[in-house]
Amino acid sequence: MVEYWNGGMSKIRFYCPLPHYSNTPLSLKPSSEVPDMSQFESPVSVLREKKELLIARFLKGDEPCFLERHAKILDDYFRESFAGSSVGPRIRMDKNPYAIIALGGYGRKEQCLHSDVDVLLLFKKKIPDEAKEIVQEIFYPLWDIGLDVGYAIRTLKECSKLACQDFEVLTSLIDARFLCGISSLYSDLMEQLHGKVLRRYGHAYIGWLAERNQGRHTRFGDSSYLLEPNLKDGLGGLRDYHSILWAARAKYNLKEPKELELVGHLSHDEFQCLSRALSFIWGVRNWLHHLSRRKCDQLYFEYQVKLARVLDFKQGNGQQAVEVFLGALHGHMEFLKQQHLMFLNKALPRKRGPGKAERRAVAKGLEVVQDALNFESPETILHNPKLLIKIFERSARLGIPLSIEAKRLVKEFLYLIDENFRSSRAVVQSFERILVAPSQTFNVLDEMLNTGMMVALIPEMKGIVNRIQYDEYHLYPVDKHSLRTVQALKSFGGPGLEAQDTLCRKLFSEIARPELLLWAALLHDVGKGEQGKDHARQGAEIVRSVFKRMGFAEQDIEAISFLVREHLLLINTATRRDLNAEKTVVQCARKIRDTERLKMLYLLTVADSMATGPKAWNDWIAVLLKELFFKVYHILKKGELATPTAIEIVEKKRQEVLESAAAMPRDALETLFDQMSPRYLLYTPSKEILRHIDLYQKLGREPFALEVQAVPGTNYRTATVCARDFPGLFSKISGAFTLNNLDILSVQIYTWRNHIALDIFKVKAPPDTLLEDEIWVRLKNDLRSALKGKLALGPALDQKLRAYQSLRKRIPIRPDKIVVDNRTSDFFTIIEIYAYDFPGLLYKITDTLFQCKLDIWVAKIATKVDQVVDVFYVRDFDGQKVDAPEQIGAIKEAIMEVLASNPTESRQPTRSALI
Amino acid sequence: MKKIEAIIKPFKLDDVKEALTEIGIHGMTVSEVKGFGRQRGHTEIYRGAEYQVDFIPKLKLEVVVDAELVPEVVKMIEQKAKTGSIGDGKIFVSSLDEVIRIRTGERGKDAV
Known part of the structure; x- marks a missing residue:
């Protein structure tokens, strides 16, 4: 006993000393005197003091065998109180031998800080009346000091009968350990257990164990238990080890765990691994009991960081200490889980019978x-x-x-x-x-x-094995997550057992090289093994060298490395960006480049999210991701804004503009560049963009800025108007042009995302070029008044147009046509109008669109043979496409009415509109 | 005390959260919700199969504040969640009878 009183006690004394010590601190007493105090102290006080000292040593990290010592302290208690019992002698030991026996975890000497204490008071023949008094005398004091004691009083016969009926009882008896009393009674018990019970029910018992574990694993295997594992009952928890032990005891009559090696179940190395794993998990469990101040086996979030600290884990290799700790824990628990599966597989009775x-x-x-x-x-x-x-x-x-x-x-x-x-x-x-x-x-x-x-x-994967990410999001260590991602992808191609996402199934069946996708899935997070923030980019580099080594073709390496590099693109864009902004989607499309890569990336994204955990994948996220997929898909399909050439052109322009525009600070310029629509950037030469930027700067607080240029060698003028956009702006501008006899030949209108409208008109030079400047001044004045609402353009134009009534009438050869297209663009409704031109037509059409509550975002006005072709990209004032049939009908009707008012046409009896 | 509920576009959450933190709001509840108002769902067709998007994903933000803070909080959310196009969401303000912090049992203003 002396061994327990050395060490820590000279420095630390916990809790309040007992009364007769109160004047003399323990630390002043020579340690050799200490054992003596058990002679005049009650066993329970001794127990309490020993336990305090043991805990003190544990907290200092000086106690590697806490569990065993803790059990020993309790053993001492039982022996001493049994020896000093006043009731004991009244029971005739020779007539009715009895013993106190430790059961369950206490029997295995696995006594954690707040583990319960299970004991059996075993009698050979019958239970005497004094049994209750023994319980009072020996067990009650333990309750008084707060121990969780469970006891049973049974006879030998009852024990074996119960063990046959109830395997739970058998399980607790299987770990029985003699404490005090008549030791031969304990031998009798074990003999009965092995000779009678296990011989008959051994196979059934192992089967029962396997079944019970399966139930336990499904119960504790769910996601919350992965983030906050249960050290005892969870997958790879201590119960897995106990089950091995129980099964081995049942099968081989195993006494000590070490014999697992002897019966040939474990290799020497494996037994070492097992011992390390167990002592690690027990250490964690004991600390957890200490921190939570109760018998707590579930590793709740709140304790994880603290545990990593007390267990002295250090941060390193880009991982927090707690992540390193959880990684280690996971590794050990995984080992237990594997051993358990292997053992049961071996120990379970086989159908064909052994030997064959x-x-x-x-x-x-x-x-x-x-x-x-x-x-x-x-x-x-x-x-x-x-x-x-x-x-x-x-x-x-x-x-x-x-x-x-x-x-x-x-x-x-x-x-x-x-x-x-x-x-x-x-x-x-x-x-x-x-x-x-x-x-x-x-x-x-x-x-x-x-x-x-x-x-x-693939040695590059070493860094992600058992790598834990400490959050509520990533359920699995990176390596397991990677395999789950592969598995999820394969499920898209497998038979439809579950209600699978039909889109994923369809896409998976369409991709030409599923193996490239699966490789990418296996290694998509390999960059997480590295230090640094951007694991996707690092992963792409690593993947490159892996597949180079494996001798893959360059374009295959490129495809895999693309998937790894961009595996977060879709999910980040879908959840963090405005999917109604065309620019967002076009940028995505430009990175992805073709529909094949899009399909693979989409599948990888879905599988990756599914494999991460329920917080990363649910119907809500699925809807966003699907929306993005379709939008990018349509853009790539049309191939106008996202072709490789388009990407090159835009990038070149960006560079040119950034270099040449000295008037603005570079970052302001970059911001402005981001506001420009993809279509504008693609179709406007960089020289023009520069001029537009100048014009934009001139705009300042003015309602609009206008610039007029003569097109050399022609009789045309280019008039560029820059203004703050609002619904109806375009019709007002075109009305002002018409009012000043400026004949509009074509127009390009663009809207930047900062709500700046840029309208570029190509107009015929005025008939009288001598006084041209005056005309432009007048136009500006008219436009200013119109924008302020002082000039009603409609009546003014009507009056003016009356002058054209006398013009020669023509008979139209082709009928007018209005097409409303909602399929080409995910962002706009496209209205195409084919009609014969007349002065004021553009104003009237655009004004009608405004009256129909439509906002024009892009317009292309051009002439085709003798007809004009006007194309408008519109959205309603809410920014939504126009797709309700009655709304489309109303728009068509309104425009048709405008076309019918053509003063230069002679009316046909019937006009048909091809729609 | 008032409860402010705001339905916003998912990608606006960070902006709104940041702004509210700046004016001293440190607690809020965010949930992923789906629904529709004037912004309708739509149907996508891929190779003949229809993929219906009936309900549009949004985020619901709940903040409980003292009545005098309401105008400021509402203004912030309004400003930050706005894109100008349809589906920007809505803000609901309602009166609250009682707030209790479970851990301490504090009530009313103290518990907010």
């Missing part, structure tokens, strides 16, 4: 034994290292998992995989076949990851 090992060769060096793939012998691997990948390929093809032995061999022989192996064409092809193989009930890629094969083949 059926062997079947399936390929050179590989065989199937008891429904699992194995190597013929370890030597064959040495002769033919390619078997290391072949076995996985075969497993994927046949749908048969690797045997435990095979997985062990793969791990042991991983050192054979070198640079030549990795870059071998045959190996890469095998890997690719595994990648594209339809997913089985078990996942071959998972097994490749767990055996270390994946990292051996």
Whole structure:
């Protein structure tokens, strides 16, 4: 006992000392005197003090065997209070032997800080009346000091009867450990358990364990438990280890966990790994009990950062300390989970019965034994290292998992995989076949990851193994997430078991090279293993070198690296940008370039989000993403604004403008550039853009700015108007032109996103060029009045146009035509008007559009033979396309009325409008 | 006390949040919602299959503030959430009977 009183006690004393100590601090007492106090102190006080000291040492990090020592302290308590019991002697031990026995976790000496204490008061024959008094004497004081004690009083017979009926009881008895009393009674109990109960029910018990674990795993496997794992009941929790132990005890009558190695279940290395994993998880659990001040096994968010600190995890390699900690925890729990699965697989009763090992060769060096793939012998691997990948390929093809032995061999022989192996064409092809193989009930890629094969083949993945991202968003470590992404993609191509997204299924079936997409999915987050912020960009670089090594063709490497680099483009744009802005979508389209790449990127985005967790993927996000997909798709399909040439042209112009425009600060210029619409940038020469920028600067606070230029060698003028946009602006400008006898030949109108309208008119020079300047001044005045609302253009024009009534009438050869197109653009309704020209026509049409509450964003006015072709890109005043049939009908009717008022046409009896 | 609920375009959240934080609003609830008002849904057709978008994704922002703060908060949301085109959303202001902070049991103004 002395050993517990050394160390920490000279410095630290917790809680209030007992009364007879109150004047003498413990620290002044020589430690050799301490054990003596048990002679005059009650066992429960001794227990409490020992526990305090133990905790103090634990908190200082001086106590590596806390659990065992903690159990020992309790053992001492039971023994001492049993020895000093006043009731005990009244029970005749020789007549009715009895014993106190530790059960469950206490029986296994896994006593965490707030673990409960399960004990059994076992009698050989019958339970005497004094039993209750013993409970009062020995167990009650423990309750008083706040321990969670559970006890049972049973006879030997009752024990075995209950154990047969209720496997929960059997489970707790299986860990039984003798504390005090008559030890032979304990031997009797264990003999009964193994001789009677387990002999009869052993298989049933293991089956029950497996079933119960499955239930536990589904219950604790859900997302919230991944972020806040349950150290005991969760996947890879301590219960997984206990189940191995219980099953082994049932099967092999195992006494000590170490014997797992002896019965041949675990290799020496694996047992070491297991010990490390357990001691890590127990350490975490004990700290968790301390921090939460209760028996808490779920690692809630609030404790994770604190735990990383007390367990002395340091930040590094771009990861927070808590991420490193969770990564380590995850690794250990994953190991437990794997061991558990393997063990149950082995221990579970087989249908064919043991001993009938059926062997079947399936390929050179590989065989199937008891429904699992194995190597013929370890030597064959040495002769033919390619078997290391072949076995996985075969497993994927046949749908048969690797045997435990095979997985062990793969791990042991991983050192054979070198640079030549990795870059071998045959190996890469095998890997690719595994990648594209339809997913089985078990996942071959998972097994490749767990055996270390994946990292051996692609060492660049090392950094993402068990890499945790500390947030409520990323449910899985990066490596698992990557495999889940691959899996999600494959599900698009697989049979429609679940109600899958039909669009994804369709797109997946259309893409020409699904393997490129799957490669990209496998490595899309590989950049997260690096330091730095932009993991997508870094990943793209890494991927480039990986596939170069693997001997991929340049354009394939480019495709994969594009997918990796841009794997966040769609999701970020969909959730963070205005999808109603054409520019947003065009920019996306320009990065993506063709519909094939768009389809792959969309599928990768969906799969990536699905594999991240429910916060990253839900119907709400799906709708946004789908909307973006269709908009980009349409732009790419039309191929006007997003062709490679278009991208080049615009970029060149941008450079030219930035270099030449000295009048504005560069960043203001860049901002302005961003406001310009894609269409404007594509179709306006950079020289013009520069002039427009000048004009825009002249605008200042004026209602509009006008610039007139003669087109050399022609009788035309270019008049550019820059003004703040508002509905009806365009009709007012064109009205003012007509009013001043300026005949509009064509016009381009553009609207920048900062609501600046730029209207470029090509007009015939006035008949009398001598006084031309006067005409422009008059135009400006008229326009100013019209914009201010002082000049009613309609009546003024009507009056003017009466003068043209006498003109020669013509008979139209082709009928007028109005087309309303809602399919070409996702952002605008396009109205095309084919008609015979007459003065004031443009004003009347545009004014009508304004009366119909339409805002003109783009206009192309041109003449085609003898007809004019007017094309308007419009939206309603709410900024929405016009697609209600009655609205379209009304617009057509209104414009038709304008066309019918053509004063220069002779009326036909019937006019048909082709629509 | 008043509760301000705002339905806004998803990509405007950061702007609005930032602005509200600046004027001292430190708590808000954000939820992903779908619905429609004057901005209608639409149908996409891809290779013959129709993909109906009935409800449009929006964000709902809920802020509880003292009555005197309401005009400022509303103004901020209005300014920041505006794009000028349809679907910019709506702001609802309603009276609140009681606020209780569960952890401490504080009531009324203290609990906001």
